[in-house]
Amino acid sequence: MEKLKPLxxxxxxxxxxxxxxQSTPQLPTASEVVVIGGGISGVSVAYWLSGLGVEVVLLERQGLAEGATGRNGGHLAPGTNKDFADAIATHGLEETLAIWHLTQNVxxxxxxxxxxxQVDCDLHFNSLASLALTPLEVEQQRRSFELMQEAGLDVQFWDKEEAIGHTGSSRFLGGLLYKEHAQVWAAKLVGAIARVAMQNGANIQTGTSVGAVEQSQSGLIVRTPRGEIRAKFVVHATNAYVRHLRPVLKDLIIPVRGQVMVTEPVPPLWNFDWITNHGYEYCLQRPDGRIVLGGMRWRSPTHEWxxxxxxxxxPAVSEGLRTFLPDHFEALRNVQIGQEWTGIMGFSPDDxxxxxxxxxxxxxxxxxxxSGHGMPIAFGAGRAIAQLITGQQPQLPLAFSSARLEQLK
Ligand SMILES: Cc1cc2nc3c(=O)[nH]c(=O)nc-3n(C[C@H](O)[C@H](O)[C@H](O)COP(=O)(O)OP(=O)(O)OC[C@H]3O[C@@H](n4cnc5c(N)ncnc54)[C@H](O)[C@@H]3O)c2cc1C
Structure with a gap:
């Protein structure tokens, strides 16, 4: 019999x-816009649309933020998904800086x-260190550091001695320190955004799964077990699950499972949050002393794709997470683990x-x-969708445009 995995x-x-x-006991039968998905993306769209006076219904099959948003690592980190030098190689300097500046603005x-x-969601500004575990990672960081300096971005380079001094661990060979970074309790933020959207007139309906979206002569029909809604516009904010309603996206947004754990509170260790192993592992210490560590999906044979x-x-990912802190930090040799959880990210072919x-x-x-880095984008991307629907021209990097769908196929 297969052994049950922990919950x-x-x-x-x-x-x-x-x-x-549930803003109303019944679903409305019509709305100008229906947003599907109640994570940071969906509530952001509902917030910006309702702020513009547009009629909007948001449908979420579970509770708000119960997808990736309520299961993430807690980082609100401006920047590109790839390291800076790789981003320039892919997009060119201008576009890379457009992405960087957009995330700073968001x-x-x-x-x-x-x-x-006055939202109580533990927003806490901190720096972010990218710590190198191998000489190759140090070299990549040095290259990115030089390019970032040339581009006028605020970043520091640490050699091995400095990395040891700052981290208290001899395992890191160098690092980059980004000054702008924050931690946030995303599920609380999402709840607050939804509340304000409701005050603006948005109709929020959790516990409502969308089974189909149909194109018809008279507009769009959104079908749910609680009834159907006719809409002029539909916004798919279901992230990793979007392929179910629009199979055309099956190979363009892939569900990838990430895993995170939290420790019991320990005395303060670092005055920055950090990532390592090319960003595969990500870590922060909360103001209450708990350390949140995520990553290690490379330990699973499928990489959790x-x-x-x-x-x-x-379990294989769990073991990697549980041993990382004691193996790298003397002070955490006997750290006690609290909860562990997984969440599903949506990865695109170009991240x-x-x-x-x-x-x-x-x-x-x-x-x-x-692709695992939505927190510094979604609130601004939600505004861009609201602007598009109301006939305005949003300022979005071309690298984020849905028009590239054909190229990605
Ligand atoms: C383990 C993990 C760690 C991460 N760490 C970070 C981090 O530290 N920093 C960062 O920036 N990003 C991080 N991310 C990524 C970030 O959390 C996501 O990019 C972001 O939350 C995506 O938000 P979303 O609203 O688009 O998707 P989701 O939060 O997944 O929301 C989609 C919603 O759609 C709903 N839904 C799906 N199908 C239907 C349907 N048919 N009908 C109705 N509702 C439906 C789902 O229930 C879900 O609530 C992490 C993600 C994971 C999983």
């Missing part, structure tokens, strides 16, 4: 309010929202999200595929 239990979902919302936009609405089940954790109209499906829009 996935996200720290961020235990204590988050506003997860189950972090500032999130900050302003939190201040304006094409997996949609976030109810269980993967950039798809944001905009869905080619071939009039009236349908997509906002998905952040």
């Amino acid at each position: 996935s239990d996200s720290f961020w979902l235990v204590d988050s309010v506003n997860r189950h919302l 972090v500032e936009l999130v900050h302003q929202f939190i201040e304006q609405h 094409n997996i949609e089940d976030d109810r269980q954790i993967e 950039n999200p798809l944001v905009g109209e869905l080619p071939g499906y009039p009236g349908e829009y997509i906002i998905a595929g952040y």
Whole structure:
């Protein structure tokens, strides 16, 4: 008999309010816009649209933030998904800087929202260190550092001695320190964005799974077990699951399972958050002393590709996560582990999200595929979708445009 794997239990979902919302007992039968998905992407679209006075219904099959958003690593890190030098090689300097600046602006936009609405979601500004475990990683960092300096970005390079001094671990051979970075409790943020959207008039309906979106002569029909809604526009904000409603995206947004664990509180260790192993592992210490560490999916034979089940954790990944901190930090030799959980990311072939109209499906829009780095993008991408729907021209990097769908195939 197959041994049952341990259950996935996200720290961020235990204590988050506003997860189950139904603005009206019944679904409306029509709405100008229907947004599908209640993670950071979906609630952002609903927030910006409702702020513009547009009629919008948001449908979420579970509770708000119960997808990737409530299961992530807690980093709100501006920047490109690839390291800076690789990003320039792929996109060129201008586009790389466009992505960089967009993510900086989105972090500032999130900050302003939190201040304006007095949201309690543990937003905490910190630096981010990218720590090198191998000489190859040091060389890549040195190359990126030089290019970032030339581009006027605020970054520091650490040699081995400095890395040891800053981290308290002799295992790291160097590092890059980015000054702009934050931690955020994303599930709490999503609950707050949804509440403000509701105050603006958005109709939020959790516990409502969309089974189909149909194109008809008179517009779009969104089918759910609670009834159907006729809409002029539909926004697919279902991220890793978008292939179920639009199979055309099956090979363009792939579900990839990530895993995270949290420790019991320990005394403060670092005055920065960090990533290592080319970003595969990501770590932060919360103000309450708990350390949140994610990654290690490379330890699974499949690298956790094409997996949609976030109810269980993967033992091989779990072992990697549990041993990493004691193996790298003397002070954490006996650290106690709290919860462990998984979540499903949506990966695109070039690691950039798809944001905009869905080619071939009039009236349908997509906002998905952040490839594990959605927090510093989604709030701004949501605004871009609202602008497109209301006939405005958003400022989005070309690298994020849904128009590239054909090229990606
Ligand atoms: C383990 C892990 C660690 C991560 N760490 C970080 C990090 O530290 N920093 C960072 O920037 N990013 C991180 N990410 C990525 C980030 O969390 C995502 O990019 C972001 O949350 C995506 O938000 P979303 O709203 O697009 O998708 P999701 O949050 O996945 O929301 C999609 C929603 O759609 C709903 N849905 C699906 N199908 C239907 C349907 N048919 N009908 C109705 N609803 C439906 C789902 O239930 C889900 O709630 C991480 C992700 C994971 C999984």
